[in-house]
Amino acid sequence: MDSTSPSYKGHRYPVEVIAHCVWLYFRFPLSFREVEELMLQRGVIVSYETVRRWCAKFGQAYANGLRSRRPRPGDTWHLDEVFIKVNGERKYLWRAVDADGTVLDILIQNRRDTAGARRFFRGLLKKACSVPRVVVTDKLRSYSAAHREVMPSVEHRSHKGLNNRAENSHQPTRQRERAMKGFRSVGGTQRFLSAFSGISPHFRPRRHLMTAAHYRVEMTIRFAIWDQITGATAPPTAA
Template sequence: MGSASLSYKGHRYPVEVISHCVWLYHRFPLSFREVEELMLERGVTVSYETIRRWCAKFGQAYANALRRRQPRPGDKWHLDEVFIKINGRLQYLWRAIDQNGNVLDILMQNRRDKAAARRFFRRLMKRTGAVPRAVVTNKLRSYGAAHHEVMPCVEHRQSKYLNNRAENSHQPTRQRERAMKGFRSVGGAQRFLSAFSGISPHFRPRRHLMPAHDYRAEMTVRFTIWEQITGVAGLATAA
């Protein structure tokens, strides 16, 4: 998918400005006001409220388009959950990644019991259209109970030492949570993190595993894909 389903009709700013603001906000731990300031330094006057509306309108659409560009998920899934305090109440962020580090899905829930684990398992299989060869989780009993009910034929490994990959994948979320001084609502957290988990990893290749020239080449490819899904590349071609 490119930008065929995206419409910028009615927006007085060009797509290059809109997509750049959305990229800045989701790629770096910046506030809307800080993005506004960066754009002002570039000679573009746009209010932080406008940037907020752009991120709300286009962020998820960009994330969905990037996910459709990803290869099929790996056959080993790592699942983990962490607590997030919202308005003084504990909520739980459930996350699944494959063995290659690709984020498969995230889900905010107010519990981490069997029903919550079962809901996340079913959502994962529906969204990916796949069934894994193995799932790796911590020793939370809810995982085992839901696993036996939803995917009994899938190998289930429970160990706090085997799931570092999933635990480490929470770090960018924690970084954004601190920068945003917490989330204001469960729905807002779900909407932001759903877009964030689709956009941010696209610009975070495993840099420590590649030399500098390979990293730069990979980032060039990823920026090209970004221009294609946002519609910037189409404008360049038309010109």
């Protein structure tokens, strides 16, 4: 097991089973019960509640491990916010990506005012451990006010047409929101999307820019990285 992988002490299931269930849940639009069914088909009996606990315990740790393996983010950051429904109430999901579309940070807040933008900027700088050369946003005035307070030395480009990368990065979240039939709580949604934004993109290379052979090689590398950060060796096989 890799020295940086989480501890599985006290768990009776093999690491490979735990990591595989977490991968299934965060990579595909599956419910915990559907993961349970897929594992049963492979000869592994595990309850959906156990899968839920594994995802809650290890999802963020796996996402952090994957983020630690990524190269330093580019110097152009794209920021955007979109409303989501949490338990029937409107909330705002703030997201930052770099020029390659890599998610740098997400934050759910009640408002999209200057205080919200300021909080998001500060958390983003802390998590990224770097300062960009340029930030690109839409024309929401809250961005300009927060930018002047938090990162005045960084160039700010406010133009809706330049921010397609951030807007496009919301699509996987929208797909998952529909599959889950909405989110239930702010804290649970924040935890899920934080892990989801770290795990799911790892297995979504820009396939349209690759040949089939290149794609297979790239995915082999990414699965190897996954095995390293989880401590797994291979997905479970049928009994």
